[in-house]
Amino acid sequence: MSIIKISSKPFDVHHKDIKALDIADKLSVDPSAVEAASRDFGHIAKAIPLAVLQPSTPKEIAALIKLSYYNSVPFGIAAKGHGHSLRGQAMANNGVVIDMKSMNKCRNGTGIRVSTDGLYADVGGEQLWIEVLNKTLEHGLAPVSWTDYLYLTVGGTLSNAGISGQTFRYGPQISNVLEMDVITGKADFMTCSPKMNSELFYAVLGGLGQFGIITRARIPLQPASLRVKWVRVLYSDFSSFTRDQVLLISRNGRKDQNTLDYLEGSLLMDQGSPNNWRSSFFPHSDHPKIISLITKHRIMYCLEVVKHYDDQTKNTVDKVMKQILQGLSYMPGFMFQKDVRYGEFLNRVRAGELKLESQGLWEVPHPWLNLFIPKSQISDFNNGVFRGIVLERNITTGPVLVYPMNRHKQVLWDDRMSAVTPGEEIFYAVGFLHSSGFNDWEAFEDQNMEIMKFCNRAGIVVKQYLPHYSTKDEWVHHFGSKWKIFQLRKHQFDPRMLLSPGQRIFNNN
Ligand SMILES: Cc1cc2nc3c(=O)[nH]c(=O)nc-3n(C[C@H](O)[C@H](O)[C@H](O)COP(=O)(O)OP(=O)(O)OC[C@H]3O[C@@H](n4cnc5c(N)ncnc54)[C@H](O)[C@@H]3O)c2cc1C
Numbered sequence: 037m038s039i040i041k042i043s044s045k046p047f048d049v050h051h052k053d054i055k056a057l058d059i060a061d062k063l064s065v066d067p068s069a070v071e072a073a074s075r076d077f078g079h080i081a082k083a084i085p086l087a088v089l090q091p092s093t094p095k096e097i098a099a100l101i102k103l104s105y106y107n108s109v110p111f112g113i114a115a116k117g118h119g120h121s122l123r124g125q126a127m128a129n130n131g132v133v134i135d136m137k138s139m140n141k142c143r144n145g146t147g148i149r150v151s152t153d154g155l156y157a158d159v160g161g162e163q164l165w166i167e168v169l170n171k172t173l174e175h176g177l178a179p180v181s182w183t184d185y186l187y188l189t190v191g192g193t194l195s196n197a198g199i200s201g202q203t204f205r206y207g208p209q210i211s212n213v214l215e216m217d218v219i220t221g222k223a224d225f226m227t228c229s230p231k232m233n234s235e236l237f238y239a240v241l242g243g244l245g246q247f248g249i250i251t252r253a254r255i256p257l258q259p260a261s262l263r264v265k266w267v268r269v270l271y272s273d274f275s276s277f278t279r280d281q282v283l284l285i286s287r288n289g290r291k292d293q294n295t296l297d298y299l300e301g302s303l304l305m306d307q308g309s310p311n312n313w314r315s316s317f318f319p320h321s322d323h324p325k326i327i328s329l330i331t332k333h334r335i336m337y338c339l340e341v342v343k344h345y346d347d348q349t350k351n352t353v354d355k356v357m358k359q360i361l362q363g364l365s366y367m368p369g370f371m372f373q374k375d376v377r378y379g380e381f382l383n384r385v386r387a388g389e390l391k392l393e394s395q396g397l398w399e400v401p402h403p404w405l406n407l408f409i410p411k412s413q414i415s416d417f418n419n420g421v422f423r424g425i426v427l428e429r430n431i432t433t434g435p436v437l438v439y440p441m442n443r444h445k446q447v448l449w450d451d452r453m454s455a456v457t458p459g460e461e462i463f464y465a466v467g468f469l470h471s472s473g474f475n476d477w478e479a480f481e482d483q484n485m486e487i488m489k490f491c492n493r494a495g496i497v498v499k500q501y502l503p504h505y506s507t508k509d510e511w512v513h514h515f516g517s518k519w520k521i522f523q524l525r526k527h528q529f530d531p532r533m534l535l536s537p538g539q540r541i542f543n544n545n
Pocket of ligand 1: 118120122192195200250251
């Protein structure tokens with residue numbers, strides 16, 4: 037029997053094949069490492085692990101999993117990517133957190149490899165999407181599906197879905213993976229794809245870290261554009277705003293030149309500046325006229341679209357954008373545009389982050405609420421939530437996003453994946469990206485709860501994105517018809533319920 041001592045608790049491993057001490061020097065109990073592993077971007081949840089594994093190789097991750105798997109009392113293990121979870125999803129109370137970024141340090145820059153034919157990149161699960169962007173751009177290539185913010189890891193976003201303004205056209209990031217290497221909760225190394233170990237492949241995509249640790253993902257690439265035309269238009273009327281959004285995403289044939297490359301939307305409310313940390317867009321000289329509209333209507337709706345271009349299309353892109361915007365019902369005189377480098381557009385949130393960080397306003401509580409709402413009920417949501425709860429409470433600080441995406445008859449959101457969406461062909465992502473003080477986040481949490489209650493009462497079939505629940509019944513309800521398979525897959529790939537305990541699906545500590 038090997039005994040490895042972490043903190044005051046020994047792990048007694050009854051297995052002759054496990055040399056626990058192999059990873060002893062990779063397990064840190066350093067107070068600063070433990071403290072960092074017990075917090076996340078949300079700054080709401082806290083769970084203290086016994087130790088932090090700082091692995092150099094996937095083998096060391098597997099050794100840790102074996103250690104727990106064969107321990108008489110197994111301990112929880114959470115991969116921590118960039119720790120940008122909001123509710124402790126990458127924490128492991130009294131368990132071990134794997135600091136995935138330490139893999140990156142040891143790969144000596146080989147964590148992202150572009151294939152010689154340029155069709156895909158093999159990317160370590162610990163890599164940040166900004167690193168993927170920078171590396172692939174060196175080859176004039178890029179993935180097609182993104183998140184708004186790129187300082188998130190590949191393993192972290194593939195465990196959720198990875199959505200942004202490209203999702204209506206290409207599907208979420210989980211629909212843009214060709215193959216993965218995964219270490220399961222039984223410490224098995226498995227390569228999986230739609231053809232090989234497909235059950236694991238679909239389980240892991242949107243699987244909230246429950247089935248295995250992603251150590252490599254193969255991401256398809258396309259030629260990258262050089263620059264983008266980036267346009268925002270304003271609406272006072274919600275139904276015109278959503279009608280135009282839906283019209284635009286319906287033109288999504290890959291060869292149709294009127295197809296947009298990105299579409300989102302957001303609310304503008306009385307919060308000082310019409311700009312926010314997600315992106316600074318409106319020219320200063322236009323702030324007074326935008327603010328007076330907001331004062332008059334209380335909420336303005338902002339549609340945001342982007343069309344990529346390169347040397348071949350630079351002379352026609354303006355005409356194409358004009359055609360795209362023709363016939364839309366935005367308020368005349370409220371069209372704003374920018375022309376920026378492609379990489380600058382994708383990395384647009386970073387500048388806001390750095391600004392808030394310098395003001396000490398980034399590392400604060402983030403009581404976010406992210407929802408998927410069927411298109412048929414988005415108008416009820418506007419009336420009851422945006423124009424009801426939000427205006428009445430008047431506490432919203434931070435961006436509120438509202439944009440639609442297609443399922444395209446299951447092609448873009450394959451039902452075999454673990455990710456959960458409302459059943460309709462078109463559904464909306466709504467994100468309340470609140471920042472609060474350390475003493476007043478409960479007021480936002482109250483508002484979030486009121487929104488959920490309202491949806492229940494109004495019969496709105498809402499699904500949480502980046503979900504967090506505290507009871508099993510809520511999880512069963514969340515997964516709906518997918519619960520049975522989710523549970524079966526858990527028994528198949530992580531029967532001792534070791535992985536990502538901070539999601540609190542199978543572990544309620
Ligand atoms: C500022 C900001 C902007 C965001 N914008 C978007 C957006 O536009 N679109 C969007 O879809 N999401 C967005 N998110 C949410 C984000 O995608 C998720 O919170 C994501 O999980 C964060 O990635 P991470 O690397 O920090 O993951 P972590 O918080 O470290 O981990 C998240 C979960 O994944 C598990 N996990 C981590 N790595 C692995 C791995 N290699 N293998 C298996 N499981 C793993 C963890 O155990 C945990 O359960 C945003 C979050 C923030 C803070």
